[in-house]
Amino acid sequence: MEQTPAHDRYNPDLLGLMDRPFATVVEVGCSRGALAQAYREKFPAARYVGIEIDAGYAEAARQHCDRVICGDVEALPPADWASLFPSECWVFGDALEHLRDPWRLLRELRRDLGGQGQVIACIPNAQHWSVQARLAAGAFNYEDQGLLDRTHLRWFTRSTIVTLFQSTGFRVEKMLSRVFEEPARARFLPAIAALAEAAGVDRDKALRDCQPLQYVLRAVPA
Numbered sequence: 001m002e003q004t005p006a007h008d009r010y011n012p013d014l015l016g017l018m019d020r021p022f023a024t025v026v027e028v029g030c031s032r033g034a035l036a037q038a039y040r041e042k043f044p045a046a047r048y049v050g051i052e053i054d055a056g057y058a059e060a061a062r063q064h065c066d067r068v069i070c071g072d073v074e075a076l077p078p079a080d081w082a083s084l085f086p087s088e089c090w091v092f093g094d095a096l097e098h099l100r101d102p103w104r105l106l107r108e109l110r111r112d113l114g115g116q117g118q119v120i121a122c123i124p125n126a127q128h129w130s131v132q133a134r135l136a137a138g139a140f141n142y143e144d145q146g147l148l149d150r151t152h153l154r155w156f157t158r159s160t161i162v163t164l165f166q167s168t169g170f171r172v173e174k175m176l177s178r179v180f181e182e183p184a185r186a187r188f189l190p191a192i193a194a195l196a197e198a199a200g201v202d203r204d205k206a207l208r209d210c211q212p213l214q215y216v217l218r219a220v221p222a
Contacts, residue, residue, distance in 0.1 A: 010034040013176055013216040014093050017120045021046055024087040028073050029053075029095035033061030040064065049084060051076075074099055085112050092121040094214070096164075097152045103168055110169035110221060119170060119219045122178075126155035129188045129210040132195075147213070158209045161217065170219040177212035185211065 014035060018025070021043040030036060030050030040048055050065040051073045052058040058070035069080055073095075090109060096102040109119070124147050131147055134140055142150035156164060158175075165172050189207055196206035 008032055008034050010038045011093055011122055011216070013178060014091065014120060014122050015039060015042075017174065017176075017216065017218045018089060018091070022088040023047060024049065025089045025091060026051065026084050026087050027065075027091040027093065029093060029098065030061045030065065030068065031057050033064030033068075035091065035093060036061065036064040049087070074101065074105060081108075081112075086116075087113070088117045090117070090119045092119065092123075094122050094124065096121055096123055097149075097154045097156065100153060102154060102164065106165070106168035106170065113221060115221050117221065118173075119165075120217070121219070122214050122216045123156050123161055124149075124152070124214050125157060125209075125212045127157040127209050128213060129185050129192060130182075132192060132210060133188050136191075158212070158215060161215055165217075165219045166222070169222055171222040173218050173220050175215055175217040178214040178216060179211050180213055 015038050018039055024047045025036075025039065026049045027035060028051045030052050031054075033050060036048045036050060040046060047067075048065045050058070050061045050068040052061055052068060052070060053072050055070050058068045062068045069076065071080070090113075096106075099105055106119070126147070128147055131140075134148075140148070142148050144150065158177075162172050162175075189210075192210050193203050193207055196203045
């Protein structure tokens with residue numbers, strides 16, 4: 001399976017949560033190194049390690065990272081995994097949903113971070129209004145990128161993102177909604193409100209949680 005197409009843009013909301021000079025940052029799914037470049041422009045003394053499964057992307061990222069491991073983060077040799085510690089900040093920019101077992105990886109990370117460090121992540125919202133509309137139409141078709149990226153293996157909503165981190169030993173300290181201008185959204189909100197009422201769930205919460213395209217968060221050891 002090919003990876004999500006690379007680009008040279010970074011997520012400014014992720015960078016905004018990386019708000020201090022960590023001694024070591026580990027980014028899982030560093031792609032071509034755009035976030036590493038932006039972070040090191042702010043904090044040039046930080047050591048930045050990237051993990052990237054695509055060899056071409058990994059090679060491009062080496063110009064912005066101190067070290068890049070080309071491989072599957074869920075199948076790293078024990079020596080490679082151990083070499084990533086101590087580290088203070090782990091970044092998963094649209095990466096956790098690509099993992100076979102993000103629960104196991106986060107549990108292992110929590111164990112080896114000890115009581116220190118933090119995880120910063122961006123995760124797509126499976127409750128987004130457009131996904132609900134596609135399900136209603138039976139049009140759950142995989143695409144090269146976006147919410148229905150064909151390389152996504154896991155799906156999360158706002159509430160299950162919180163549960164993901166709580167169940168693996170973390171506490172979500174801050175969570176931001178990434179809501180974009182989407183003119184078609186207004187047409188679907190009344191239907192989503194009606195569906196929530198029919199299901200006996202909070203209408204206002206359903207309307208709020210269907211609008212973010214992604215969530216960006218910072219989690220710390222609980």
